[in-house]
Amino acid sequence: ELKVEQNPLFLSMQEGKNYTIYCNYSTTSDRLYWYRQDPGKSLESLFVLLSNGAVKQEGRLMASLDTKARLSTLHITAAVHDLSATYFCAVQIQGGKLIFGQGTELSVKP
């Protein structure tokens, strides 16, 4: 059974600190996506990672993909309150389908 596992599932951070969210998956894939979801809202696409070693950065967020280890990371640098949200990774399989992780609920406190 294909599994996509994120950890931690809940993360409470102080502003200004750094942290990493991990996304492990159990099948061969070289396409992985990160999404952000604010409470009561839809999902917003953050990063598209399409090959081994891919690294993308946007503001305080940086995502990377290691297809050999079947691992993606989302690194947060100097967190600010506006980053509080739930973050999902999703692995693409045949037919373009996505398998999502459980989500990581991030809370950034002053």
Next chain:
Amino acid sequence: DAGITQSPRHKVTETGTPVTLRCHQTENHRYMYWYRQDPGHGLRLIHYSYGVKDTDKGEVSDGYSVSRSKTEDFLLTLESATSSQTSVYFCAISGSSGREGSYEQYFGPGTRLTVT
């Protein structure tokens, strides 16, 4: 933002009644998907479509059916709603115009369904 709308946005219905949710897109994308979101499970794929009248099952398809008679519309039907189908339902679309040529999925606003 990708042009995706869902209707209704909220619905309360009784167990045993049929329910149809609609997803409409203005992007002319080939692929359309229905997901449900439940706490602790992330999003799970119910059904998807790879063209008009071409659909297939996802990982949680029992109790659901879909239809796609036009490129722009993808309907999700609960033939006889049950309390376990209380959830938030998201539609997504994708095509070859995603970033870096990926089939990146874009999500609609969601429909909150409550089955009492």
